[in-house]
Structures are given as structure tokens and as C-alpha cells.
Amino acid sequence: MLEIKPLGLDGVMEIVPRRLTDERGFFSEVYNAARLSEHGIDVSFVQDNHSYSVAAGTLRGLHYQLPPRVQAKLVRVVRGRVFDVAVDIRKGSPTFAQWIGLELSAERWNQILVPVGFAHGFLTLEPETEVVYKVSEHYSAEHDRAIRFDDPQIGIQWPLDAGGLHLSAKDRNAPLLTDATPFDLSV
Numbered sequence: 001m002l003e004i005k006p007l008g009l010d011g012v013m014e015i016v017p018r019r020l021t022d023e024r025g026f027f028s029e030v031y032n033a034a035r036l037s038e039h040g041i042d043v044s045f046v047q048d049n050h051s052y053s054v055a056a057g058t059l060r061g062l063h064y065q066l067p068p069r070v071q072a073k074l075v076r077v078v079r080g081r082v083f084d085v086a087v088d089i090r091k092g093s094p095t096f097a098q099w100i101g102l103e104l105s106a107e108r109w110n111q112i113l114v115p116v117g118f119a120h121g122f123l124t125l126e127p128e129t130e131v132v133y134k135v136s137e138h139y140s141a142e143h144d145r146a147i148r149f150d151d152p153q154i155g156i157q158w159p160l161d162a163g164g165l166h167l168s169a170k171d172r173n174a175p176l177l178t179d180a181t182p183f184d185l186s187v
């Protein structure tokens with residue numbers, strides 16, 4: 001019922017659930033804990049989020065929550081397309097500051113699993129894009145943190161086109177990874 005592909009950074013996976021089509025349209029189990037567990041993915045999610053971005057070129061991220069409110073995320077696009085990015089921010093990790101990017105779209109029907117210890121962000125590639133995602137820990141404004149999307153130490157190759165970039169003030173003024181709140185996510 002689903003395809004799972006490691007993306008080359010510790011635990012970051014692409015997941016593609018099947019769409020069962022008939023003359024009416026399709027049906028898809030977009031989240032099934034037992035199916036994921038069969039593939040060794042045992043994350044309990046406690047909150048569903050839904051973000052809608054009007055314009056292409058909207059960049060949300062890079063975000064994470066500090067311990068003890070760290071979050072794993074299961075992200076998918078139900079309308080439009082995004083370039084989705086996970087960054088390893090675990091102090092002491094051999095792949096610290098490395099990133100993985102993946103296009104998620106309603107058409108591809110694919111998802112990305114972002115484990116605890118990774119910052120997450122996405123750039124919308126079409127207007128009117130809707131992203132829905134599960135998180136494994138409730139939102140905590142006190143533990144919510146951001147890192148600059150264009151941090152040279154990380155070096156994400158965002159597919160920016162000539163259009164403007166739409167950022168929140170929080171993201172525009174986010175610190176670099178080196179100046180981010182010191183934390184040890186390997187706990």
C-alpha cells in the first residue's frame with residue numbers, strides 16, 4: 001500500500017502511498033501507522049497542521065522545536081507543489097548541517113518524513129499551494145526556533161525563480177546555524 005525510499009540522510013524518507021482509482025476518482029490511505037511500522041517507522045503523531053500559501057516563492061522555514069518539545073514531521077502537498085528541505089541539526093552528527101531537498105506535489109502524491117533532529121522548510125513552486133503535515137509533538141511557541149533559509153554553512157540550493165520571495169519576519173530575521181540556540185538534539 002505504500003513505497004518508502006531513504007533519501008540519504010539518517011531517517012529522512014520519501015513515502016508514496018498508493019492511490020486506488022476507479023471511475024469515481026481515487027482512494028488513498030495517506031497515513032497508516034501499521035504500514036509505516038512494517039517499514040520500521042514508529043512515530044506517534046499528535047497534531048495535524050495545514051498551511052496555505054497564496055504565492056509561489058513563499059518560503060516557510062527552516063524551523064524546529066528545542067528539546068524537550070522536538071518534532072518529527074510527515075509532510076505532504078494536497079494542492080500545488082513545493083521544494084521541501086530537511087537539514088541535519090544534531091550536534092555531533094557526522095552529517096551536521098547537511099540537507100536533503102525533495103519536490104512534493106499533489107500530482108506526485110509523495111510525502112517526506114522529517115525525523116527529530118532535523119530543521120524543516122519548504123518553498124512553494126506554484127500559487128495556492130496547500131501543505132498538510134503531522135507532527136509528533138504539540139506546538140510550543142517557547143520552543144519554536146528558526147534558522148536562516150540561506151545559511152551559507154548549509155548551502156541549500158533553493159529553486160528560486162525571478163519572482164519575489166515571500167518570508168515571514170521571523171524567517172527573514174532568523175539566526176545562522178552557528179548562532180542558533182545551542183542544543184543537543186542527540187539526547
Ligand SMILES: Cc1cn([C@H]2C[C@H](O)[C@@H](COP(=O)(O)OP(=O)(O)O[C@H]3O[C@H](C)C(=O)[C@H](O)[C@H]3O)O2)c(=O)[nH]c1=O
Nearest residue numbers: 049051060061063064073120121122138139140168170
Ligand atoms: C507551527 C504552528 C504555528 N502556529 C501559529 C503561530 C503563528 O501565529 C501562526 C503561523 O506560524 P508560523 O509563521 O510559525 O508558520 P510557518 O512559517 O508555516 O511554520 C511552519 O513552517 C515549517 C514548514 C515547519 O516545519 C513548522 O511546522 C512550522 O514552523 O500559527 C500554531 O498555532 N501552531 C503551530 O503548530
